[in-house]
């Protein structure tokens with residue numbers, strides 16, 4: 189029997205890093221690992237690492253679990269393990285309702301899952317290995333996420349993360365540098381710093397914010413080319429990060445800052461600790477300091493009590509600020525959160541309408557911004573190769589969520605392109621979310 193294990197990861201990049209640590213542990217114990225969210229048969233075990241952040245994520249997790257259970261009934265999978273955020277919240281209910289699952293584990297229980305599989309599946313031909321933390325990357329080998337802390341100390345009214353993941357716990361700078369050095373030796377050139385709130389990094393460990401110190405230490409690693417920052421928080425945003433962006437060439441001129449809303453009463457109810465006015469000032473200040481910075485943000489539409497006027501205010505803000513990238517989500521009440529006690533007053537249909545309206549505005553902005561890039565030359569990191577073209581990103585784009593740069597093979601005859609390499613490319617055309625480019629020959 190094959191000892192292949194498929195790890196299905198749902199949710200965000202923070203969950204993906206957990207899956208990679210789990211994979212590292214299982215691999216060390218002798219199992220063969222795949223990361224394939226679509227493939228459900230032909231495995232000794234399927235592990236579903238769940239997300240429980242919003243209703244849509246919960247539904248996706250349940251649907252995935254049930255579809256694997258169906259495969260188990262047909263004999264195509266021997267064991268099912270479900271772990272992650274959803275289990276931290278609903279373990280008892282799931283254990284009672286979905287009995288086909290062999291075992292449930294919470295977040296970060298890599299050691300326990302490995303031991304469980306070793307013992308209960310009686311992997312007779314494998315020597316028992318002591319658990320040791322290491323990662324098995326699921327991303328292309330030239331970039332990796334670096335989870336710098338776990339949990340969150342904020343109290344945003346709509347968010348269940350602090351209930352699921354607990355309080356903020358930062359990892360030591362030395363430990364993160366060491367992990368990055370190992371990743372760089374394996375071929376990683378870009379590291380993406382993630383946490384629930386990256387700007388809070390270090391407060392629990394060093395008594396002060398230490399993100400800048402961490403980035404400075406990471407930047408010393410030879411052969412690490414790009415450091416990218418995600419999930420920053422607007423209140424008390426450490427401006428020294430922006431100063432560092434001006435001098436430290438490895439730190440991408442890119443900021444991901446979920447703003448959630450612009451109306452001050454909504455922000456107050458959301459417990460975001462910042463007013464609309466100060467939010468606006470912060471975005472403007474960052475853009476004055478680094479005009480070329482790519483600003484990514486996210487908003488929630490249809491939050492409890494959001495009036496038409498308040499939504500219009502948000503629409504105007506989006507129109508005027510012309511963010512480089514924007515994601516928007518419909519509010520969905522989460523048990524145990526403060527907002528759960530408020531009336532979920534905006535109908536589902538109206539939430540959908542607001543989501544479409546705001547998304548449409550951003551699409552036009554994105555198209556306009558991309559059109560303005562035609563004729564310009566950018567450094568591009570090549571992520572993958574498709575049939576007719578290579579796909580890459582500039583420093584202004586995160587993987588998975590942002591623009592991609594497509595370079596048709598028929599137009600790249602003079603350039604030597606390989607996945608994981610940096611090249612210069614000239615933008616020759618632009619769509620809403622993609623740039624078409626011509627690779628420039630090496631000098």
Ligand code: SF4
Pocket residue numbers: 340341342343344347348349350384385421
């Ligand atoms: S900062 Fe707010 S939204 Fe983000 S994880 Fe923490 S509580 Fe949730």
